[in-house]
Amino acid sequence: MAIDLVTRAQWGAHAPRGSYGRLTSTRGVKVHYTGGHVDLAILGDHSRCIAAVRGIQNGHMDGNGWIDIGYSAVVCPHRKVFEGRGLHHLPAANGPGLNSDHYAVLGLVGTSGVVMPTPNMLHGIRDAIEWLRAEGGAGAEIKGHRDGYSTDCPGEPLYAWVQAGAPRPATTTPPVEPPEEEEVPEVVSLGLEDEVVVPSARDYQPWWTAEYRDSAGWHPAGGQSIAPDADVWADLVAFVALRGLTPGEAVEIGFTRHLAEGTLVDVAWPTGRLMTVHADADGRVEANLGGHLKLSAANRGRVTIRHSSANTVTLEVASAFKGILHCYA
Ligand SMILES: [Zn+2]
Ligand SMILES: [Zn+2]
Numbered sequence: 001m002a003i004d005l006v007t008r009a010q011w012g013a014h015a016p017r018g019s020y021g022r023l024t025s026t027r028g029v030k031v032h033y034t035g036g037h038v039d040l041a042i043l044g045d046h047s048r049c050i051a052a053v054r055g056i057q058n059g060h061m062d063g064n065g066w067i068d069i070g071y072s073a074v075v076c077p078h079r080k081v082f083e084g085r086g087l088h089h090l091p092a093a094n095g096p097g098l099n100s101d102h103y104a105v106l107g108l109v110g111t112s113g114v115v116m117p118t119p120n121m122l123h124g125i126r127d128a129i130e131w132l133r134a135e136g137g138a139g140a141e142i143k144g145h146r147d148g149y150s151t152d153c154p155g156e157p158l159y160a161w162v163q164a165g166a167p168r169p170a171t172t173t174p175p176v177e178p179p180e181e182e183e184v185p186e187v188v189s190l191g192l193e194d195e196v197v198v199p200s201a202r203d204y205q206p207w208w209t210a211e212y213r214d215s216a217g218w219h220p221a222g223g224q225s226i227a228p229d230a231d232v233w234a235d236l237v238a239f240v241a242l243r244g245l246t247p248g249e250a251v252e253i254g255f256t257r258h259l260a261e262g263t264l265v266d267v268a269w270p271t272g273r274l275m276t277v278h279a280d281a282d283g284r285v286e287a288n289l290g291g292h293l294k295l296s297a298a299n300r301g302r303v304t305i306r307h308s309s310a311n312t313v314t315l316e317v318a319s320a321f322k323g324i325l326h327c328y329a
Helices: 040-044 046-063 119-136 156-163
Strands: 004-006 026-032 073-075 080-083 102-107 138-144 186-191 210-214 232-243 250-258 264-267 275-278 285-295 300-307 320-327
Touching (some): 004 119, 026 119, 026 156, 040 046, 040 285, 046 080, 073 119, 080 119, 102 119, 102 138, 119 138, 138 156, 156 275, 232 250, 232 300, 250 285, 275 285, 285 300
Parallel strands (some): 073 102
Antiparallel strands (some): 073 080, 186 210, 186 320, 232 285, 232 320, 250 264, 250 275, 250 300
16 A cells, blocks of 8 residues: 655644755654643544644744644554654754654554554554655665653553554454354454452452443453454454543553453554553543454453552543454454
8 A cells, every 4th residue: 555645735834944964864753642641532523633733833833933743744643644844854862963864654542542552553653654755765674763862752552563664453354264154353342331440469350240242252242352253364453431530640550361261462563561540630541442353252352451549540431342352264
């Protein structure tokens, strides 16, 4: 699939307030995240991505006093690549003295809200990298902003992906031949009927009490798990909303695999460990989770939440758990 480029005119960019430094070539590309709150609503509404990119440009020009948005390109959860400063132009986002070595590509994820890149965002970042290589003279390096500069950017999930070589996710490429007719992808959608208190200082896996769709019966009634009766690759998405934390307090969340009786098998892609998210000023955590797990009746998928707060921490009704499951032979 070719790059799905959103030109500056298409996203309504302001003209730069000056001329860019010229780049003939770079050593490669550095990947960034916003470091702030990214509204979960952008996942279902691409027009909000456009507004977010315009907001970033305004912040860079009016707040930072830069001539333009600092990034070479910005990638949203829908695999759209927004042209930032673009090809052969010096970015501003990598840190003083570092901008001539690497193009700067931002993924629209943050420290709350959208905290996990979607598979399509990873494809889009990869598309941007390949575009910068083919037409912008970018070299082979793929690094995170934190490489050579003191910052958390690009956050744990994106950095783990960068360190793994920024591979394209397997999710849109079936691992084997197309599924046969009786093996079309299944969808399981789960949620909570009521809020629940999340106990402190242990791993907690929600019991999914509401079932919106489960045509194959892969969610045992009232259970914690997705337990397919066949081996499948599962693209899982969950939204977790917690309240009651002390501002800044850390919560760990992620997809995990378990044996039928509950023993942990492993923690899902991309990091191999739970992701840390910090409560906002209101003591809330709202985060998305994404994962690509091989599931079966024996290896079941759950969501795990871990906190050590002394407060009463509540998992809200809004939480949901969706999986698109691809059969493999
Ligand atoms: Zn950065
Ligand atoms: Zn989008």
